[in-house]
Amino acid sequence: MNHFYGKSFLQESKFSATELNYLIDFAIHLKALKQKHLPHHYLEGKNIALLFEKSSTRTRSAFTVAAVDLGAHPEFLGKADIQLGSKESVADTAKILGSMFDGIEFRGFKQANVEALAKYSGVPVWNGLTDKWHPTQMIADFMTLKEHFGKLKGLTLAYVGDGRNNVANSLLVTGAILGVNVQIGAPADLQPAKDVIALAQQAAQQSGAQLLITTNPQAAVTSADAIYTDVWVSMGEKVDYHQRIDALLPYQINQQLLAATGKEGTVVLHCLPAFHNLQTSVGKQFMADYELSALEITDEVFQSSRSLVFQEGANRMPAIKAIMAATLGNLFIPDALFK
Incomplete structure (x- = not known):
């Protein structure tokens, strides 16, 4: 069979x-x-x-x-x-x-x-x-978390940034199904759609997962075992880059946000590609009018021992x-x- x-x-x-x-x-x-x-x-x-x-x-x-x-x-x-x-x-x-x-x-x-x-x-x-x-990404993501923590149920996963893209949608629903608490931090106009939230809430009722969707990035990462982010502008999306960067800068994964989890063992995930430095022409274009060296995640965090992004990518x-x-x-x- x-x-x-x-x-x-x-x-x-x-x-x-x-x-x-x-x-x-x-x-x-x-x-x-x-x-x-x-x-x-x-x-x-x-x-x-x-x-x-x-x-x-x-x-x-x-x-x-x-x-x-x-x-x-x-x-x-x-x-x-x-x-x-x-x-x-x-x-x-x-x-x-x-x-x-x-x-x-x-x-x-x-x-x-x-x-x-x-x-x-x-x-x-x-x-x-x-x-x-983005379902194939989810098997790799939760595989990475299971390899690292030895379990999934009861973990708390925070996602910060563009909260209504495909990765955020999938993380919210998959986490809810698996009994992983999911906390999303995003501006009000970049939070998951109602139908996605409804699917997640329905799954959470069965699994016992706790879900939080908030505009407060510090609240979103509180007690998180893992923090996840993605690029701020999705492929093919036509937006005002200045407006998007202004809206999402408070959600950048940096040392301060990592410390806000209150946990020493918090790991960091990113589905890649990531604008963590100035080594890409697209990244430079996005950051040209800002005194920034990174967007959604700083290079310091991206390259740190907390980061599982390359294990995640290989998975x-x-x-x-x-x-x-x-x-x-x-x-x-x-x-x-x-x-």
């Missing part, structure tokens, strides 16, 4: 705490197999389509290496190669790709597109990121590997585990 076989992985709220914990633990197991150079070709002979409307470093690399490690062949299709909704409907594209490939990854803008791919392709579809959700690969192997591999997973 394989409880996950044939399922798509489109958003976290469609999965239970037991299922998400299984994927996290399976990812940790697959990471160990890789480190010991033990083969795990669960997808031998499979062909995987990697659809990218948005550019990518970690997601593309993780899916490619994960597929190869599992014995599958990945085929990259960039925005110049796919015509989703422009020259060809998503449904038509899905039917053709589903007839040629055994699984499809999609990284793009509309959540409706990844859902249509899953509906019409007839094969498992994995959400590599949309404007609404994207085993996390994605676990998702693909569980949903497409011929694994024996007793259904009794999920009752």
Whole structure:
């Protein structure tokens, strides 16, 4: 039996705490197999389509290496190669790709597109990121926390910055499902949408997780075991950069905010890329009119022993590997585990 076989992985709220914990633990197991150079070709002979409307470093690399490690062949299709909704409907594209490939990854803008791919392709579809959700990132994030703390339930995770982007949405809902307390600090107009909050509250009622959404950054990080942030302007978003920076500077992860947790063992997470110094042209452009050397996180914190960002980034690969192997591999997973 394989409880996950044939399922798509489109958003976290469609999965239970037991299922998400299984994927996290399976990812940790697959990471160990890789480190010991033990083969795990669960997808031998499979062909995987990697659809990218948005550019990518970690997601593309993780899916490619994960597929190869599992014995599958990945085929990259960039925005110049796919015509989703422009020259060809998503449904038509899905039917053709589903007839040629055994699984499809999609990284793009509309959540409706990844859902249509899953509906019409007839094969498992994995959400590599949309404007609404970032579920593969969540398996890596909570995997990192479990590796570090040895548990998840009862931890407190704070997120500060742009609180209504895909990462904040996913952290709030996933944390609530897993029994992790989630505290979001963001300006009122950058807080999660009502439907996202409703999903999280519903999950929290079952798990016992405590949720807090506040405009006060110090209150948001109080007693946090981990503080998480993301870039202040999402890919493709058209905003007034000056207005956004002015609004979010109080939410920058720096030594002062880290101290406000009241805990010595608080760790720091970031899904990357991060504007923690002046070593990027985009970062320099954002900071040109300010006397700043960093935006959402200071270099001092980013490079410190508190930071797990590179462990977190590397964990994207085993996390994605676990998702693909569980949903497409011929694994024996007793259904009794999920009752």
